[in-house]
Amino acid sequence: MRLELDAGNTRIKWRTVDEAGEVGGDDFAAALTQQMIAMDKVSTVWVSSVHEQQNQWIKQQCPNAQFAQSQVSKNGLSNSYEDPHKMGVDRWLAMLAAWTRQPDNAHLIIDAGTALTMDIVDAFGRHVGGYICPGLGLMKDSLLGATSRVHAKDDWLIGRAPGENTQMCVDHGILDLVVSWIEKHKALQPEANVWLTGGAAPLLIQLFEKPVIHEPHLVLDGLRTYFE
Numbered sequence: 001m002r003l004e005l006d007a008g009n010t011r012i013k014w015r016t017v018d019e020a021g022e023v024g025g026d027d028f029a030a031a032l033t034q035q036m037i038a039m040d041k042v043s044t045v046w047v048s049s050v051h052e053q054q055n056q057w058i059k060q061q062c063p064n065a066q067f068a069q070s071q072v073s074k075n076g077l078s079n080s081y082e083d084p085h086k087m088g089v090d091r092w093l094a095m096l097a098a099w100t101r102q103p104d105n106a107h108l109i110i111d112a113g114t115a116l117t118m119d120i121v122d123a124f125g126r127h128v129g130g131y132i133c134p135g136l137g138l139m140k141d142s143l144l145g146a147t148s149r150v151h152a153k154d155d156w157l158i159g160r161a162p163g164e165n166t167q168m169c170v171d172h173g174i175l176d177l178v179v180s181w182i183e184k185h186k187a188l189q190p191e192a193n194v195w196l197t198g199g200a201a202p203l204l205i206q207l208f209e210k211p212v213i214h215e216p217h218l219v220l221d222g223l224r225t226y227f228e
């Protein structure tokens with residue numbers, strides 16, 4: 001059985017693959033505690049990690065873990081970073097998955113996790129560049145943390161209309177900001193596929209007028225392309 005891990009700054013997503021099929025979840029540590037994974041049957045472990053402190057722990061749990069690294073190029077996709085290793089491997093693998101699935105197409109890849117990232121790939125497979133912004137949770141937390149009269153629950157009111165109370169102003173404000181930003185980049189590259197992944201993707205996906213591909217496992221899919 002193969003185990004695939006995606007260690008982000010909030011949590012470690014996991015997936016096991018064997019003849020019986022695939023099983024996965026959002027919290028690898030909890031899956032271990034609850035003995036949801038037959039670790040004695042795991043022969044191969046592929047890891048995407050952007051969380052340095054977690055790597056030692058992952059190696060303790062899985063001594064044979066193989067860690068992916070961002071590359072200069074692969075499958076016709078090329079990295080714009082002068083030093084590709086400085087790019088978070090989750091970003092590289094998400095791009096690699098999108099590009100390999102639909103080569104010769106331009107792509108916008110958005111990962112709404114702890115951070116909110118966008119990476120732009122042109123139809124020649126060149127990484128044009130990207131953006132790293134605070135994720136939706138961070139935007140909200142930092143706003144509430146730095147103000148005394150702005151209060152809102154952690155749960156989100158989903159919408160883009162101007163707000164008529166504090167919670168609505170905060171939630172719709174952040175969601176409209178993010179969706180407008182993505183739509184702006186789609187308008188600049190109308191032929192590009194738009195991919196959305198990450199923990200906050202289900203919140204955002206409801207708000208687009210044009211088609212967006214929601215792919216929760218884009219980073220794990222990229223791991224397969226990387227190692228296979």
Ligand SMILES: Nc1ncnc2c1ncn2[C@@H]1O[C@H](COP(=O)(O)OP(=O)(O)O)[C@@H](O)[C@H]1O
Pocket residue numbers: 007008009010011012112113114115135136137138156197198199200203
């Ligand atoms: N139910 C939810 N509603 C809104 N946002 C969520 C929810 N679950 C997770 N998130 C957001 O997604 C982030 C975690 O997503 P994830 O892609 O796993 O992040 P990372 O890869 O950085 O660990 C959280 O920081 C939070 O902003």
Ligand SMILES: CC(C)(COP(=O)(O)O)[C@@H](O)C(=O)NCCC(=O)O
Pocket residue numbers: 007008009010050086087088089090091111113114115116117132135
């Ligand atoms: C931008 C990120 C923090 C995103 O990680 P996440 O929000 O998914 O935990 C991660 O890709 C990272 O640490 N990157 C290193 C810097 C860079 O990509 O340039």
Ligand SMILES: [K+]
Pocket residue numbers: 008090111113114198219
């Ligand atoms: K991530």
